[in-house]
Amino acid sequence: MKVLDLEFTPIFIPYKNPYHWAQGITEGAELILVKLRTDKGIEGYGESIATPSSKAILSFLDQAKKLIIGRDIYENDRIFKDVYQYLFQAHGTCSAPRFASQVLCGIEIAFWDAKGKEFGKPVYQLLGGKQHEALQYFGFAQGESANEIAKDAKELAQSGYKVIYIKVGKKNEEEDIEIIKKTRLAIGKNRRLRIDPNEHWPILKMRRLIESVKDYNIEFIEQPCDAESLIALSHAQQKSLIPIAADQSVFSIHDAFNICKINAADMLTLGIHETGGISNFKKIAQLAEAAGINICIHGLYESGITSYASHQLGISIPNIDDGNQIMLRFLEWDIIRKGIEFPDKMEWPVNNKVGLGFDIDEDAVKEASKLHRKKILY
Numbered sequence: 003m004k005v006l007d008l009e010f011t012p013i014f015i016p017y018k019n020p021y022h023w024a025q026g027i028t029e030g031a032e033l034i035l036v037k038l039r040t041d042k043g044i045e046g047y048g049e050s051i052a053t054p055s056s057k058a059i060l061s062f063l064d065q066a067k068k069l070i071i072g073r074d075i076y077e078n079d080r081i082f083k084d085v086y087q088y089l090f091q092a093h094g095t096c097s098a099p100r101f102a103s104q105v106l107c108g109i110e111i112a113f114w115d116a117k118g119k120e121f122g123k124p125v126y127q128l129l130g131g132k133q134h135e136a137l138q139y140f141g142f143a144q145g146e147s148a149n150e151i152a153k154d155a156k157e158l159a160q161s162g163y164k165v166i167y168i169k170v171g172k173k174n175e176e177e178d179i180e181i182i183k184k185t186r187l188a189i190g191k192n193r194r195l196r197i198d199p200n201e202h203w204p205i206l207k208m209r210r211l212i213e214s215v216k217d218y219n220i221e222f223i224e225q226p227c228d229a230e231s232l233i234a235l236s237h238a239q240q241k242s243l244i245p246i247a248a249d250q251s252v253f254s255i256h257d258a259f260n261i262c263k264i265n266a267a268d269m270l271t272l273g274i275h276e277t278g279g280i281s282n283f284k285k286i287a288q289l290a291e292a293a294g295i296n297i298c299i300h301g302l303y304e305s306g307i308t309s310y311a312s313h314q315l316g317i318s319i320p321n322i323d324d325g326n327q328i329m330l331r332f333l334e335w336d337i338i339r340k341g342i343e344f345p346d347k348m349e350w351p352v353n354n355k356v357g358l359g360f361d362i363d364e365d366a367v368k369e370a371s372k373l374h375r376k377k378i379l380y
């Protein structure tokens with residue numbers, strides 16, 4: 003089955019409320035919707051994150067399209083290796099694996115959606131079959147202040163989430179301590195709590211803060227220090243009283259190998275936009291399994307397309323964690339008609355619809371495209 007055409011549509015989906023994290027505040031998900039058509043009349047859908055700008059991502063996608071049209075979608079590993087070498091390695095003169103993953107992810111996801119539809123199977127069956135009957139997701143508490151975060155965390159805990167996840171990494175150390183303290187008090191002593199400073203805790207700051215919050219029963223700290231330095235991450239893991247998860251430090255199988263080799267993390271949190279799609283995510287998960295490390299699905303700016311793709315993938319991975327990230331609850335509305343609803347609690351069962359398990363909502367896509375033209379300068 004060959005790729006007949008690729009169509010790219012910039013879209014913007016607003017969040018119900020502003021999304022707060024250490025890098026700033028985000029009002030919605032800016033994406034490039036990818037529509038793939040094959041010579042057998044099958045359509046597959048994916049999406050790429052549109053940062054730093056839609057124009058920049060589109061320029062690379064248009065170049066990638068020229069290299070992909072006419073090729074067999076069952077040769078996806080070879081295709082994406084060729085595209086990466088041509089567009090992002092410049093025949094050996096430079097290398098940009100992280101940016102490449104972000105750009106190409108949408109096309110790679112669409113490949114898998116089309117494959118599943120051709121065989122009449124859900125994607126997880128093409129990835130080795132189900133390892134789980136359902137995946138568990140954590141409650142991601144949001145808010146601007148410690149009181150707002152604690153209030154949201156309490157509501158999530160009361161609704162059934164067993165794992166609560168919060169963002170820290172404020173400029174003021176006392177503010178981080180207050181967020182953690184008030185969240186713990188709000189959710190009770192037995193609810194599992196994870197925190198994410200998003201690289202905003204350098205080593206000395208991290209050691210001070212860990213000492214200050216060691217009595218609040220934190221399950222792990224996600225990417226406390228600069229992602230560029232595995233030495234810093236390894237130092238954090240060895241000195242911390244609390245387990246450490248790697249996030250922005252792992253984009254490729256090479257990153258994962260180096261982290262496992264030097265024992266730099268107790269958990270790997272991965273997103274398919276960071277790994278360049280489903281195939282590379284699966285490879286990293288297998289490497290981590292050999293090292294005895296679990297994988298936690300990581301969410302970012304996404305529509306239901308990414309959430310459904312990640313869920314299909316996670317169902318096929320033996321060493322997937324029992325508390326994963328999903329961003330669906332933040333969206334004001336979505337561009338897909340859901341094959342199976344994500345319940346407002348921690349567990350999401352196997353989705354047996356073909357492909358990635360959803361149908362596209364064309365009217366919603368038109369609205370998201372209109373919003374992008376109105377809100378985004380690119």
